[in-house]
Amino acid sequence: MGIVSFENICQAAARVRPYIHRTPVLTCTALDRMAGASLYFKCENFQRAGAFKYRGACNAVFSLSDDRAKRGVATHSSGNHAGALARAAQVRGIPARVVMPENAPEVKVEAVRGYGAQVIFCEPNLEARETALNRLVEESGAVFVHPYDTPLVIAGQGTAAVELITDAGNLDIVLAPVGGGGLLSGTAISTKTLLPQARVFGTEPKQADDAFRSFRSGVLVPSRNPNTIADGLLTSLGKLTFPLIRQFVDDILTVSEEGIKKAMALIWERMKILVEPSSAVALAAVLEHPEPFRNRRVGIILSGGNVDLKHLPWTGV
């Protein structure tokens, strides 16, 4: 038994149910034909705050006692976790503070502020970020909610796969993208509990393949200058997510940048839904490594839909 159990995920599901969207599971005949498989897409791009991150953030925020909660929550993130935590805190009516690098895109800063959070800028490096966060937590008494490497967040992310399996029924394989590993480890725990025969694969950009290298070597290695269009997957596995992934995940598949762009365009054009590049990595894996998926029932978690419409990666598609 790891640090997060299926029971924790069920508790999370009950806790977050009033706050999250029960997102649909969609299918697409054209993509099934291309993949030679039956694909079931869990649409977390339709989740509140635009990504699965809202599940973990809600689980963390609504687990707090009233006393702890009133001092607020804090995190560092320039991505979906920041918006998700800000929104969850807003719904609970408590303060949220987010440390962001001073070069963060204006659109992301505005999204977080739009949910009523306070943004604290720091220099764009790890040390400055941690210093700013520590000072902030010390001064305010806010609870730090890590983007992925903390049990309540992992348990919250695991609720998406429970819904996917409930709606899609028996699946042979479940795929999730892997960045820090919160979604993948939660997905793996849920899947291996509900469908012990099913395989779980993490999917990752070749150009940010720390999870692949850590998984294969058995030693936690950080990303080396990750550089991918899938900006949600730049982070490295954490101390909690890595052992969960080693225990419950069958393999990590890596994909090219071209494959990610192509899969993203296919989802947009064929399914008529917006997904961010990180969401397209799993479909890219099915198309680049078709063998294990042939004639299988495959669940795919579309992680989010937050894209800057003015900067789309269609060149080369």
Added chain:
Amino acid sequence: MGIVSFENICQAAARVRPYIHRTPVLTCTALDRMAGASLYFKCENFQRAGAFKYRGACNAVFSLSDDRAKRGVATHSSGNHAGALARAAQVRGIPARVVMPENAPEVKVEAVRGYGAQVIFCEPNLEARETALNRLVEESGAVFVHPYDTPLVIAGQGTAAVELITDAGNLDIVLAPVGGGGLLSGTAISTKTLLPQARVFGTEPKQADDAFRSFRSGVLVPSRNPNTIADGLLTSLGKLTFPLIRQFVDDILTVSEEGIKKAMALIWERMKILVEPSSAVALAAVLEHPEPFRNRRVGIILSGGNVDLKHLPWTGV
């Protein structure tokens, strides 16, 4: 009683049911807040072939006797009707022939060919188009399926509003975009039958406002150099659709190009779904003319989702 009755729409619904998607009705808290109304979006962007046009095309194609059908169907269109008719014919297993202007975008030509239809090019003017179509129909014996001005197509398009009202319940107002008027007249017949107290508005770009001018003057006037980003709405009302619209529609609202682009971006960003510019015209009308909609339950038909991802109108949004 007009040339199309609600009974015809119910017959169409039964006929096309096995072939079409029952598309979802979606809501969006953020857009409701902006509009000051409760909006129910009927998502025909998820329809087969990417637009509501598949309903009318299916109704026409599956109404044919086997004898008539085997000679195939034909039309002129460089838009969604071409793809919809080609797909419907492919499903029935009969030939489809489409006259398209020789300057039609390659992506549209390929879409029609992708559904197995034969494309016949003509010079890009009305006379050449009609000559080519007439010759084609004479030589092949194919049945001409007009994009909008024919009863079976109007009846087919009216099935979307039946589903919308079934799923959303009591609505105060129903909105549809108006180009040739097939969708709007079908929508109006369904709505006025099922919800006699509800109002029906057509929505149209100011820069292609022939329906507005015809409706207000009572005289059918064609478009004068229409020039709008909503390329599905360039056509003018027809001899059948105009009297239906006069009889059943309460008003036509026109919107600016900026309003269309803004509404389109809002639907993409907030709902995470792809719609084409023509689909955004109704939301644009709610945002540009808010008074009649305040605190109302408003149904909006999102007509289609066929966009060229390499040419998006985000400048100025």
